[in-house]
Amino acid sequence: MLATATLGIKREENDAHSGKVVTSSTTLVSERALKRARQAMRCLPFRRAFYDDLEHEARSSTQLSSQKDWMAISRKPLSRSSTEDDLIWLIQVGVLRREVDGQGLTERVRLTPMGRDLLDDWDGEIPNADALQVMHHWLRRHRPRL
16 A cells, blocks of 8 residues: 655556556655654654754754753753664654765755654654554664564
């Protein structure tokens, strides 16, 4: 089953050759990928303010971990290495992307359109995951082949 992460006008057409739904101005994302990204956002320590900040300004793990008011963006203190690991995971699940400048990729990250769509699912703060979801997320992230 395919779901669309909305990026603009929704217009769907059937592609007779592949049997897939082709959308213009949208990106096709599987329901499984959306579920995995949603779970990552709920299980990682970042608050909604973190994602809102990244929607407007790219930030690096160094900038995030040295931020004095870390409690505004995270439920736990941020170390540079664990923050970088979490950012890489959010890139892998499609919530964040590396920023590009004239020299190529940078260490700063931004929110993706899919990340914005997932934030729209929650009116306020991102709800915390329960213990079973956290364990499932950990296994998915650290032992993907099990």
